[in-house]
Amino acid sequence: MSAPLAETLTQLRVGNQKFLIDFYQRSRHLFARWAQRKHRLSAPQAHELLQDTLLDLYDQVVDGRLTLMPTDLRAHLYGMAQQRLAAHVPAHQPLPAAETSRRQHLLAQFSQLGTDCQQVLTYFYFRGYNFDKMGAKMGFPNATVARRQKSTCLRKLHELMRAGHEPITGSVV
Template sequence: MSAPLAETLTQLRVGNQKFLIDFYQSSRHLFARWAQRQLRLAAPQAHELLQDTLLDFYDQVADGRLTLMPADLRAHVYGMARLRLAAHVPAHQPLPAAEASRRQRLLAQFNQLGPDCQQVLTYFYFRGYHFEMMGGKMGYANATVARIQKSACLRKLYELLK
């Protein structure tokens, strides 16, 4: 969890779930104890609830409903789990195969772009930087150069997806 929060959100948006896997592995025992005390769940049900809740969190990030990383991620996830249990949401509703495949393909293509293109697209689409700010961060002469670079990078990504 040493990556900056904005970078974590960016990686989640392009389909990289490593952060969530690490969070699950480091938190599952604590979550199970909390769920046993607060929700009266056995450890296996608590682990399933945590997995499903983290997948819900991922979906919220991926589709843009969650744009900022919560200040206290653990409290946020625990609250989501409590709401999920209260709403009686069925467990393990996986993404449709087509969507899961699309996300994996997009991540693979995004990783094939050069670091500058990855940074430009991250700044514009995931951090919401306007062209002036992006130009300053990337060291471009002006906003027009940033706009042109973003267009070129997006075109490269589109070509890779074909």
């Protein structure tokens, strides 16, 4: 892999799927051989399984379930594919309507937060910054202030989700 794993994870979190596309193009024939040998899938079925597995990985990164990129990504994806087959998950299964609605509502409420809160939560949850690094980026005096600001912003977001209030603006400091 040309990019470090942490950089790849960050790129995925911001929506850049180039890594997944490149991985698919490089690995689909090898994956198809493995799937044919191990699970008796045809090449088109294996390609579809790999695509769905890569989309699952992407969803896990974007929604925060996967916070560290596996060091052996190929083995991790093969394991995910096996779990998908064992669970008999249909191909290209969209998110349930309730989950889609929840995510849209969360995004709408997130956009109502002030820019400082948006930045604090983005640094922590999507870029994986620790409190020291987040504090330095935001100009806070120390990591404790960064931790408290994250907590305050998360509480504001939670309140917005529960109540649907008017936009909250202003600085977190």
